[in-house]
Amino acid sequence: MSLDKSLFQQPANKLLASLPATDYEGLVAYLKLVPLPIGQILYEAAEPITQVYFPHKAMVSIVTTMEDGSTAEVGIVSNEGMVGIPVILGDNITTTTAFVQISGTAMQINADVLRAEFNRGGAIQSVLLRYVQAVYSELAQGAACNGLHTIEERLARWLLTVSDRLESENFPLTQEFISQMLGVRRSSVTVAASTLSRAGMITYQRGHIRIMNRKDLEATSCECHQVIQKEFARLLGFSPVTEPNNFFKLYVRNRTDWQN
Numbered sequence: 001m002s003l004d005k006s007l008f009q010q011p012a013n014k015l016l017a018s019l020p021a022t023d024y025e026g027l028v029a030y031l032k033l034v035p036l037p038i039g040q041i042l043y044e045a046a047e048p049i050t051q052v053y054f055p056h057k058a059m060v061s062i063v064t065t066m067e068d069g070s071t072a073e074v075g076i077v078s079n080e081g082m083v084g085i086p087v088i089l090g091d092n093i094t095t096t097t098a099f100v101q102i103s104g105t106a107m108q109i110n111a112d113v114l115r116a117e118f119n120r121g122g123a124i125q126s127v128l129l130r131y132v133q134a135v136y137s138e139l140a141q142g143a144a145c146n147g148l149h150t151i152e153e154r155l156a157r158w159l160l161t162v163s164d165r166l167e168s169e170n171f172p173l174t175q176e177f178i179s180q181m182l183g184v185r186r187s188s189v190t191v192a193a194s195t196l197s198r199a200g201m202i203t204y205q206r207g208h209i210r211i212m213n214r215k216d217l218e219a220t221s222c223e224c225h226q227v228i229q230k231e232f233a234r235l236l237g238f239s240p241v242t243e244p245n246n247f248f249k250l251y252v253r254n255r256t257d258w259q260n
Contacts, residue, residue, distance in 0.1 A: 013054040013107060014080050014238055015131055023123045030114075031107045036060070042083050042098040049092040052084035052114050058104025059165055061181060062096050072183035074139060076101075078165030080232065080240040081131055087111040088118045088128055102171060130235040137231045145224040146183070151192040154182060156221035159202065159211065164229075164240045169211040175204070196220065 011017040016024060036042075036058040043049045045065065053060070060083050062075035074096060077083050083106075086094045092111055118125050145154060158181070163169050175193060179186040196202045201217045203210045211217060218225070229239040 011054075011107075012056040012079060012105075013082075014240075015082055015127065015236075016054050016107065018127050018236060018238070020123050027109065027117065027124075030109050032109070034106055034108045036100045036104050036106050038100050038103040040100040042100070043094075045095050045097045046093060049084050049087055049094070050111050052082055052087055052109050052111050053106040054082050054109075055079055055106040056104055057102075057166060058100055058106055059102040059162065060098050061101040062098050063181075064096055070183075071180050073181035074142070075135065076161060076165055078240070079167075080165060080238070081135065082128070084111060084114075085132060085135065087115055089132070101177075102166065127236070134232045134235045137235075138228045141224045141227050145222055149222040149224070151182075151184060151188050152195055152220060153222040155189065155192045156196065156201070156217050157225045158182060159196075159209065160214075160217060160221055160225050161228075161240075163211055163214075169214065170208065172208050174207045 011024065016027070019027075034053075036053070036055065042051070042053055042060060055078050057079065060077045061073050062077065062083075063071045063073050065071045077098075083098050086092055118128060145157065149157075155178070158178070162171055162173070175189045176186055178193075179189040182189065193202070193204055196217070197204055199213075199216065199220075201211070201213045201220065203212055233239040
């Protein structure tokens with residue numbers, strides 16, 4: 001798949017788009033537009049990360065796997081971020097696995113190249129470090145959410161997060177997969193999804209979920225969804241659900257602050 005040159009004018013990945021034009025231009029020669037088919041593993045736990053990905057409409061799950069084979073999702077990455085954070089933190093090995101949950105495309109860059117560009121400092125380093133802080137806040141909030149909130153609240157938050165990242169209210173997800181991602185029994189997901197469905201917030205059919213009443217779903221969700229949205233906006237000038245045109249306005253307004 002060849003590089004779409006139009007992505008230079010308006011990168012589809014919001015994190016890349018947050019870079020000043022000159023910094024992004026310096027990366028273009030190293031970027032490759034690649035397909036991300038569902039189920040593709042982008043990196044394995046305990047294996048070196050050789051490529052970093054900046055997704056477009058695809059969604060990637062970051063999961064932890066236990067000795068008995070059970071899994072729990074610890075993060076989601078779509079067009080608001082990057083897959084391969086350890087590469088810029090001084091190492092290229094992690095305890096998690098990254099795989100494509102919903103297919104799409106991404107910009108791929110060699111891990112060594114991105115690390116070298118990051119180590120130069122400047123806007124690239126500043127933006128990526130702010131993103132790392134946003135992800136840290138998301139993980140911390142998620143850990144508290146998992147321990148303090150009900151299955152219905154957590155499911156509502158997770159569905160809103162998926163919707164935000166994909167910029168869509170209709171997406172393919174099975175209850176079995178959701179149970180793995182939330183780290184709960186499938187029967188618990190079935191009960192929670194049925195509750196949301198009966199209330200008219202979502203519909204579920206043949207592995208597809210559609211959000212029917214986002215306002216009520218937001219009211220059912222815990223406060224964690226809004227906390228994470230606000231933190232992304234504070235640190236990066238955009239939230240995961242920000243529309244691209246609005247995002248560029250935010251970028252121009254905050255660009256000077258990011259470079260200081």
